[in-house]
Amino acid sequence: xxxxxxxxxxxxxxxxxxxxxxxxxxxxxxxxxxxxxxxxxxxxxxxxxxxxxxxxxxxxxxxxxxxxxxxxxxxxxxxxxxxxxxxxxxxxxxxxxxxxxxxxxxxxxxxxxxxxxxxxxxxxxxxxxxxxxxxxxxxxxxxxxxxxxxxxxxxxxxxxxxxxxxxxxxxxxxxxxxxxxxxxxxxxxxxxxxxxx
Amino acid sequence: xxxxxxxxxxxxxxxxxxxxxxxxxxxxxxxxxxxxxxxxxxxxxxxxxxxxxxxxxxxxxxxxxxxxxxxxxxxxxxxxxxxxxxxxxxxxxxxxxxxxxxxxxxxxxxxxxxxxxxxxxxxxxxxxxxxxxxxxxxxxxxxxxxxxxxxxxxxxxxxxxxxxxxxxxxxxxxxxxxxxxxxxxxxxxxxxxxxxx
Numbered sequence: 001x002x003x004x005x006x007x008x009x010x011x012x013x014x015x016x017x018x019x020x021x022x023x024x025x026x027x028x029x030x031x032x033x034x035x036x037x038x039x040x041x042x043x044x045x046x047x048x049x050x051x052x053x054x055x056x057x058x059x060x061x062x063x064x065x066x067x068x069x070x071x072x073x074x075x076x077x078x079x080x081x082x083x084x085x086x087x088x089x090x091x092x093x094x095x096x097x098x099x100x101x102x103x104x105x106x107x108x109x110x111x112x113x114x115x116x117x118x119x120x121x122x123x124x125x126x127x128x129x130x131x132x133x134x135x136x137x138x139x140x141x142x143x144x145x146x147x148x149x150x151x152x153x154x155x156x157x158x159x160x161x162x163x164x165x166x167x168x169x170x171x172x173x174x175x176x177x178x179x180x181x182x183x184x185x186x187x188x189x190x191x192x193x194x195x196x197x
Numbered sequence: 198x199x200x201x202x203x204x205x206x207x208x209x210x211x212x213x214x215x216x217x218x219x220x221x222x223x224x225x226x227x228x229x230x231x232x233x234x235x236x237x238x239x240x241x242x243x244x245x246x247x248x249x250x251x252x253x254x255x256x257x258x259x260x261x262x263x264x265x266x267x268x269x270x271x272x273x274x275x276x277x278x279x280x281x282x283x284x285x286x287x288x289x290x291x292x293x294x295x296x297x298x299x300x301x302x303x304x305x306x307x308x309x310x311x312x313x314x315x316x317x318x319x320x321x322x323x324x325x326x327x328x329x330x331x332x333x334x335x336x337x338x339x340x341x342x343x344x345x346x347x348x349x350x351x352x353x354x355x356x357x358x359x360x361x362x363x364x365x366x367x368x369x370x371x372x373x374x375x376x377x378x379x380x381x382x383x384x385x386x387x388x389x390x391x392x393x394x
Contacts, residue, residue, distance in 0.1 A: 006338060012209040013336035014237065017244050017329050040211065042391055046384040047214050048328065049343050053382065058390045066394045108317070120305070120320060120367055121345055127324010131245065132214050134325070135332075139210035141203060146246050148318055161394065170317055185250065187243040194239055194256045197263045197358065 016135055021184055023143030025099035028176030032101025037140055041175065042104075044136040048128035052115045056122030057129060057170070060161055062103045069160060071097035077154035093151070100145075100174035106130060111166035126170055133173060143178035146171045213332055218381055220340030222296035225373030229298025234337055238372065239301075241333040245325035249312045253319035254326060254367070257358055259300045268294035270357045274348035290348070297342075297371035303327060308363035323367055330370060340375035343368045 033041060042059060050056065062070055071094035078085045078093045085093075108126050110119050130146065137144040148171045151157060157169060230238060239256060247253065259267055268291035275282045275290045282290075305323050307316045327343065334341040345368045348354060354366060 009209070009213070010237075010333075010336045012206070013213050013332055014241070016206070016210050016213075017241050017333065020244065022246055039387065040207075042387050044211070044214050045390070046387070047217065049219055049331070050385075051343065051345070053385075055385045055390050058392070061391065061393045063393055069394065118345060118350070120365060121343075123317060123320035124324040124327055124343070124367055127321040127326075128328035128331070129324075130321055131325035131328035134246070135210055136207075136214065139207045146248065146318075146321070148248070148315060153315070168317060170321055188252045190236065190239050190243070193242070193252050193254070194258065196258045196260060197266065 016139055020134060020138040021182075023145045023178055023182070025096070025103075025145055025147055025172075025174040025176075027178060027180045027182065028100040028143050028145065028174055029179045030101050030177060032176045033137070033140065033142060037142075038102060040140075041102075041133050041136045044132035045129035047132055048125050050125050051121050052117045054109070054114045054117055054122070056109045056114065056117060057126040058107050058109060058167075060105045060107065062097075062105065064101075067097045067103075070103075071095070073097075073154075073156045073160045074151050076156045077151035080154055080156060081150060100176045102175040104133075104173045104175075105161060106170045106173060107161065107163060108168040108170050109166065110168055111164070123170070130171070130173065137175045142175050144173060144175045146173055148172070213336055215384075217331060217335040220342045220375055220379070222293070222300075222342055222344055222369075222371040222373075224375060224377045224379065225297035225340050225342065225371050226376045227298050227374060229373045230334070230337065230339060234339075235299060237337075238299075238330050238333045241329035242326035244329055245322050247322050248318050249314045251306070251311045251314055251319070253306045253311065253314065254323040255304050255306060255364075257302045257304065259294075259302065261298075264294045264300075266357060267300075268292070270294075270351075270353045271348050273353045274351035277351055277353060278347060297373045299372040301330075301370045301372075302358060303367045303370060304358065304360060305365045305367050306363065307365055308361070320367070327368070327370065334372045339372050341370060341372045343370055345369070
């Protein structure tokens with residue numbers, strides 16, 4: 001590579017990384033990724049660091065025709081933690097399941113039988129996989145956002161996604177077209193998070 | 198953006214993501230990133246998703262003139278878990294501290310007082326920050342690798358890095374020039390880690 005080409009590669013990487021921002025699922029609409037694009041987003045996860053090659057996480061796609069199952073799980077998880085939730089609150093919980101055209105859950109596989117890799121390292125691998133997917137969606141011109149919330153960790157959600165004993169739900173990733181922009185979030189400065197030994 | 202430009206942005210992102218691979222610190226040498234390059238690598242971390250804007254992780258640079266402290270910590274951590282470690286084994290543990298020209302530890306900040314964001318989400322943010330740094334180093338033409346090991350989780354290491362009660366060491370990130378290449382690691386296929394609800 002010439003030094004001009006090297007500079008272009010670096011500039012492209014830094015622009016990609018720094019221009020990406022969290023877009024709330026509420027602000028993501030159609031069109032979402034087509035199946036070829038979805039394939040590229042999912043494949044980007046495979047390039048995450050993976051100590052011991054365990055693939056210590058997995059993805060579950062929630063397609064449009066199955067969103068009603070997630071909606072019921074959100075409503076039931078709400079009732080599980082608040083028996084007095086109103087019909088309006090339950091409806092609000094259900095509506096979250098329909099946000100954004102492409103929705104995936106990422107699940108950590110923390111079973112010690114998989115290999116000796118420490119649970120924290122497995123979560124770092126999962127985070128790297130998530131960032132690869134977010135960057136790929138962003139490079140396609142889509143918006144994307146992570147979401148979680150107490151329902152994610154509920155027994156109801158574990159049942160719906162068929163989680164094994166050592167599996168942990170990490171977050172949802174929603175990808176779609178940005179319907180409404182938002183001011184860019186402030187980023188911390190290096191000095192806010194870096195010190196020298 | 199024209200559709201040609203869009204295609205170029207996506208191609209550049211996919212090439213960056215898929216051509217990156219783990220390079221063991223043993224295979225990383227001088228030159229490492231200069232201070233401007235190091236600044237760009239560290240700044241890439243700031244663009245990680247960060248629910249609630251907690252900056253739930255921090256970085257500690259271990260400069261060359263302080264590597265001897267890390268070397269002693271590696272040797273002492275070995276003795277902490279194996280009182281019968283030989284002089285040769287202790288020396289081998291020490292040598293790990295000198296590998297690679299640029300070395301950073303990433304530490305998770307899991308203090309509940311920081312905010313309500315779940316510990317797992319904080320680790321996902323840390324993973325995203327790690328991936329941004331690895332991709333930036335790769336875009337500069339450097340090799341980079343994550344490393345951990347039992348010494349990382351030792352009391353001796355906690356003391357050296359001044360970890361607070363709710364802080365957890367996650368991994369070391371080493372960046373440098375690739376001295377010896379290696380065959381690319383196999384990646385899992387989408388079907389190995391993806392299902393549909």
